[in-house]
Amino acid sequence: MDSYTLPYTFSQRAQQLTSSTIREILKVTERPEIISFAGGLPAPDGFPVDVINQAYDTVLANSGRSALQYGPTEGYAPLRAWVAEDLKRVGASVDADEVLIVSGSQQALDMLGKLFIDPGSKVLVEAPSYLGAIQSFSLFEPSYQAVPTDDGGLIPAGLTNDVAAGARFIYVLPNFQNPTGLTLSLERRQALVERCAALQVPIIEDDPYGDLRYAGTAQPGLLGLGRAVGATVIRLGSFSKVLAPGLRLGYIVAPRPIISKLVQIKQATDLHTATLTQMAVYETVKTGFLTEHLPKVRDIYKAQCGYMLDAMDEHFPATVSWTRPEGGMFIWVTLPSHIDGTELLARAIARNVAFVPGAPFFAGAHPQTNTLRLSFVTVPEARIREGIAILGALIKES
Amino acid sequence: MDSYTLPYTFSQRAQQLTSSTIREILKVTERPEIISFAGGLPAPDGFPVDVINQAYDTVLANSGRSALQYGPTEGYAPLRAWVAEDLKRVGASVDADEVLIVSGSQQALDMLGKLFIDPGSKVLVEAPSYLGAIQSFSLFEPSYQAVPTDDGGLIPAGLTNDVAAGARFIYVLPNFQNPTGLTLSLERRQALVERCAALQVPIIEDDPYGDLRYAGTAQPGLLGLGRAVGATVIRLGSFSKVLAPGLRLGYIVAPRPIISKLVQIKQATDLHTATLTQMAVYETVKTGFLTEHLPKVRDIYKAQCGYMLDAMDEHFPATVSWTRPEGGMFIWVTLPSHIDGTELLARAIARNVAFVPGAPFFAGAHPQTNTLRLSFVTVPEARIREGIAILGALIKES
Numbered sequence: 001m002d003s004y005t006l007p008y009t010f011s012q013r014a015q016q017l018t019s020s021t022i023r024e025i026l027k028v029t030e031r032p033e034i035i036s037f038a039g040g041l042p043a044p045d046g047f048p049v050d051v052i053n054q055a056y057d058t059v060l061a062n063s064g065r066s067a068l069q070y071g072p073t074e075g076y077a078p079l080r081a082w083v084a085e086d087l088k089r090v091g092a093s094v095d096a097d098e099v100l101i102v103s104g105s106q107q108a109l110d111m112l113g114k115l116f117i118d119p120g121s122k123v124l125v126e127a128p129s130y131l132g133a134i135q136s137f138s139l140f141e142p143s144y145q146a147v148p149t150d151d152g153g154l155i156p157a158g159l160t161n162d163v164a165a166g167a168r169f170i171y172v173l174p175n176f177q178n179p180t181g182l183t184l185s186l187e188r189r190q191a192l193v194e195r196c197a198a199l200q201v202p203i204i205e206d207d208p209y210g211d212l213r214y215a216g217t218a219q220p221g222l223l224g225l226g227r228a229v230g231a232t233v234i235r236l237g238s239f240s241k242v243l244a245p246g247l248r249l250g251y252i253v254a255p256r257p258i259i260s261k262l263v264q265i266k267q268a269t270d271l272h273t274a275t276l277t278q279m280a281v282y283e284t285v286k287t288g289f290l291t292e293h294l295p296k297v298r299d300i301y302k303a304q305c306g307y308m309l310d311a312m313d314e315h316f317p318a319t320v321s322w323t324r325p326e327g328g329m330f331i332w333v334t335l336p337s338h339i340d341g342t343e344l345l346a347r348a349i350a351r352n353v354a355f356v357p358g359a360p361f362f363a364g365a366h367p368q369t370n371t372l373r374l375s376f377v378t379v380p381e382a383r384i385r386e387g388i389a390i391l392g393a394l395i396k397e398s
Numbered sequence: 399m400d401s402y403t404l405p406y407t408f409s410q411r412a413q414q415l416t417s418s419t420i421r422e423i424l425k426v427t428e429r430p431e432i433i434s435f436a437g438g439l440p441a442p443d444g445f446p447v448d449v450i451n452q453a454y455d456t457v458l459a460n461s462g463r464s465a466l467q468y469g470p471t472e473g474y475a476p477l478r479a480w481v482a483e484d485l486k487r488v489g490a491s492v493d494a495d496e497v498l499i500v501s502g503s504q505q506a507l508d509m510l511g512k513l514f515i516d517p518g519s520k521v522l523v524e525a526p527s528y529l530g531a532i533q534s535f536s537l538f539e540p541s542y543q544a545v546p547t548d549d550g551g552l553i554p555a556g557l558t559n560d561v562a563a564g565a566r567f568i569y570v571l572p573n574f575q576n577p578t579g580l581t582l583s584l585e586r587r588q589a590l591v592e593r594c595a596a597l598q599v600p601i602i603e604d605d606p607y608g609d610l611r612y613a614g615t616a617q618p619g620l621l622g623l624g625r626a627v628g629a630t631v632i633r634l635g636s637f638s639k640v641l642a643p644g645l646r647l648g649y650i651v652a653p654r655p656i657i658s659k660l661v662q663i664k665q666a667t668d669l670h671t672a673t674l675t676q677m678a679v680y681e682t683v684k685t686g687f688l689t690e691h692l693p694k695v696r697d698i699y700k701a702q703c704g705y706m707l708d709a710m711d712e713h714f715p716a717t718v719s720w721t722r723p724e725g726g727m728f729i730w731v732t733l734p735s736h737i738d739g740t741e742l743l744a745r746a747i748a749r750n751v752a753f754v755p756g757a758p759f760f761a762g763a764h765p766q767t768n769t770l771r772l773s774f775v776t777v778p779e780a781r782i783r784e785g786i787a788i789l790g791a792l793i794k795e796s
Contacts, residue, residue: 007598007630009566010659011516011538017662041468049462056454064447068642070439103501103646107668114537118409135666139512140409168407200405232405244466246673248501261408264415268533270505270668274675275644 013139025345029354035387037355037374040178040329043304044378046297047244048284055283059276067276073267074259075101075251076278082285083237083251090210091224092235092253100259100266103273104248105208105238109136111265112204112234115258116168117142124163124170126154128332128361128371130178130206133171142168144364151323153182156191164199169234172203174222175210176328179361179373183326186219193222197231208238208250211294213327214302223253234258239281241329242290242297247277301329301377304384308376311385315392322374329377332358335370339398344372347394353387411537423743427752433785435753435772438576438727441702442776444695445642446687453681457674465674471665472657473499473649474676480683481635481649488608489622490633490651498657498664501671502646503606503636507534509663510602510632513656514566515540522561522568524552526730526759526769528576528604531569540566542762549721551580554589562597567632570601572620573608574726577759577771581724584617591620595629606636606648609692611725612700621651632656637679639727640688640695645675699727699775702782706774709783713790727775730756733768737796742770745792751785 029036059067074080074097081096102108109132117123117140125134127146134144145167148158154172164170172192174184184192196203205222226233238250252262266272308331312322322333335341341357348354358371376384427434457465472478472495479494500506507530515521515538523532525544532542543565546556552570562568570590572582582590594601603620624631636648650660664670706729710720720731733739739755746752756769774782 006655008600008656009514011512011514011519011566013516014513014659014663017659044463044467047463047466049458049466052466053455053458053462056458057451060447060451060454064451065442065445066644068445068447068450068644069442070643103668103672106666110667114409115412116407116409118411121409132666132669139663139666168409202406245468246464246466248668248670248672257404258406261412261415265412265537268504268530268537269508270501270646271530272646274501274646274672277672277675 013141025349026354026356028349033352034349035353035379035383037353037376037379037387039375039378041378042241042245042329043297043300046300048289048293051284051289052244052280055280056276059279059283063279067279069275071272071275071278073263073272075099075273076275076282078286079278079282082282083253087223087253090221092221092227093224094253098253098256098259100252100254100262101273101278102250102252102266103270104240104245105206105236105250106132106136107269108236108250108252109133110139111252111262111269112169113137113140114265115261122167124159124167124201125363126172126177127363127365128179128358128368129171129363130173131361133206134363137171146363146365149180151182152188153177153180153184154188154192156188156195159192159195159199161199164201167201169202169204170196171206172222173206174219175207176212176325176330178209178328179330179356179358180332181323181325181328181330182332183216183219189219189222189225193226193231193233194229196226197229202232202234204234204236206236208236208241209328211242211290212298212301212329214298214305216326242294243281243284247281249273249277249281301327304376305331307381307384308374308388311388315389317392317396320395329375331374331376333372333374334368335372335395336398337370339395340369341372342369344394344398348391351390351394353390355391411539423747424752424754426747431750432747433751433777433781435751435774435777435785437773437776439776440639440643440727441695441698444698446682446691449682449687450642450678453678454674457677457681461677465677467673469670469673469676471661471670473497473671474673474680476684477676477680480680481651485621485651488619490619490625491622492651496651496654496657498650498652498660499671499676500648500650500664501668502638502643503604503634503648504530504534505667506634506648506650507531508537509650509660509667510567511535511538512663513659520565522557522565522599523761524570524575525761525763526577526756526766527569527761528571529759531604532761544761544763547578547580549580550586551575551578551582552586552590554586554593557590557593557597559597562599565599567600567602568594569604570620571604572617573605574610574723574728576607576726577728577754577756578730579721579723579726579728580730581614581617587617587620587623591624591629591631592627594624595627600630600632602632602634604634606634606639607726609640609688610696610699610727612696612703614724640692641679641682645679647671647675647679699725702774703729705779705782706772706786709786713787715790715794718793727773729772729774731770731772732766733770733793734796735768737793738767739770740767742792742796746789749788749792751788753789
């Protein structure tokens with residue numbers, strides 16, 4: 001139907017939404033014969049189903065009526081306090097009233113878009129960066145400015161006065177970045193928060209994978225480092241990767257004046273996050289369950305990552321390079337410059353293998369089309385080896 | 399702190415958010431000595447705690463891993479199908495793929511704001527209308543145009559060509575409206591959908607309370623009536639009032655091209671609504687549980703409403719008028735024109751009684767300041783009588 005004949009008019013932002021070609025291609029990944037390295041799904045073997053079931057039962061049996069009633073927009077107070085206490089592990093000293101509970105980190109991105117972005121506002125992103133964040137922010141029509149990266153991740157010196165001038169915020173994933181799998185060194189973290197403090201650019205630190213470290217040494221979060229030097233840091237956390245994503249539970253940590261605005265925004269957005277979910281997750285984590293649970297999850301991810309790296313060492317030609325993540329879910333592959341990731345995907349799908357091409361992860365920068373993102377988390381070992389062998393052969397044929 | 403010294407810049411929309419005076423006043427309603435008619439909370443006596451607990455247990459025991467995994471943005475397919483089937487009760491024939499599951503109706507309002515509203519876009523609302531909708535839409539900076547109402551609710555003839563010209567949509571609550579408690583007659587419904595079809599103005603039909611009818615005769619929804627005459631109707635439904643609001647579960651019904659855009663918006667907003675919640679609610683409702691459950695809820699609401707109407711008949715002076723709802727949660731009071739609702743609230747709080755003054759419910763219209771909204775749902779009978787007696791005395795003193 002021609003848009004002029006529609007009996008309704010969409011907003012400018014909605015008119016700009018187009019169905020993504022890659023999304024259409026990746027719909028085939030639901031077919032069982034496809035070996036899919038495209039997903040961002042956590043390993044369901046790591047979901048503590050029985051513990052969560054017990055927690056729901058306890059909450060509904062003991063506090064059913066309050067668990068099923070409307071709750072405060074800020075979130076369930078004991079869970080906010082638990083998050084504040086837990087952040088000591090990443091070197092941050094936070095009060096419970098600096099924590100706002102949200103319906104997954106994706107909602108935090110939407111709310112921060114509402115808070116900070118006017119049409120045309122400059123927003124700084126790593127090149128490449130998380131696609132879901134780009135999608136969220138884009139609804140508020142920012143102008144993206146890419147901050148350069150290398151094999152150590154974001155380059156703080158790339159944050160020049162020119163690059164940073166007037167930026168509403170910089171969006172950073174310091175641990176096992178999506179899509180690259182790279183982790184920022186302590187030196188770069190320190191340099192980043194110092195530059196942002198001097199430039200008065202708020203930092204959005206998105207850390208969904210930080211607890212999934214299975215190699216190397218944990219680094220302090222940008223929140224603690226930034227507060228020490230007067231930077232404004234807004235930290236996003238999530239229970240999706242440490243417990244289960246189907247719960248849709250995450251949180252925002254920020255200075256009180258920002259939390260105060262975000263509470264008003266959250267109220268207009270969905271009133272509050274489900275009370276029952278918050279109480280059940282608090283019931284699950286309050287006794288330190290994650291301390292025993294997370295090592296099991298890390299072991300799964302470490303093994304899965306190892307299978308894929310092994311297979312890549314065996315099957316990928318020397319003209320291809322890739323990251324070796326210390327945690328998280330993703331490996332980033334750089335192909336010879338004449339190979340286009342989207343074109344390779346089309347050929348891979350024909351051989352029943354899928355991944356996400358790298359180009360869409362670049363906002364505000366010339367996309368590196370000879371890249372792709374591989375997720376190793378949910379595919380069984382034998383299928384990983386089979387799929388990587390096929391990809392290797394396709395690359396060699398290119 | 400002066401805004402010029404803040405180390406960050408909020409968006410225009412966020413700068414316009416101000417802490418509401420009334421919200422501040424109403425914070426005192428959390429004190430136990432306050433008799434609060436201000437809330438919009440459903441009666442927790444009506445929450446089927448045990449049935450919901452059993453449903454969570456069944457889902458987690460039988461399908462735990464899929465219940466805890468990411469799910470499709472559109473929603474859990476069996477729940478979408480259930481909603482489509484259920485809508486036959488309000489006279490609409492709907493396919494499951496015209497249903498999108500959302501995290502409560504409030505999220506639907508946010509997503510529809512994103513879909514339809516550019517800064518300055520004309521949006522038609524009843525005067526008065528639901529405050530939460532006004533808050534959601536306002537983040538997208540529309541220009542409100544009020545459609546006049548009388549004691550039969552919205553007046554379709556008020557939708558003149560001038561009033562409707564260029565409007566992105568009209569937002570209507572046809573059953574037991576929030577805040578007035580009024581219900582549109584069949585004649586007005588028919589006239590409304592016919593006018594909107596002719597004017598090409600989409601209708602957003604918000605019906606959270608439709609199943610809570612305890613008097614009078616059920617009327618067909620605008621969705622079915624509108625489709626019959628070629629109007630574009632987007633219907634919002636919720637499990638908050640028929641099951642429990644703490645679950646945060648609702649749905650949007652719309653033509654496929656609109657659902658398609660809303661799915662892209664929902665993906666950027668929060669990926670999807672919690673899988674576990676959707677599966678547990680489907681488990682709860684799939685065997686027709688609501689057919690036996692809703693009469694119990696209606697009985698509670700009918701009795702509560704009766705207590706308040708009785709007390710008002712006894713204690714309010716003849717200079718005051720009020721609505722007599724056939725369902726839902728609210729009674730709307732019109733005071734003598736010299737009494738201001740906000741000023742009355744201040745005096746009522748001093749006597750430990752609270753309500754919501756009427757003025758904030760008017761968008762795009764001169765507010766009727768001599769109005770107020772009373773909720774009768776969660777207050778015990780004796781406290782209703784006590785609180786209404788105090789209000790009556792305060793009004794007589796004015």
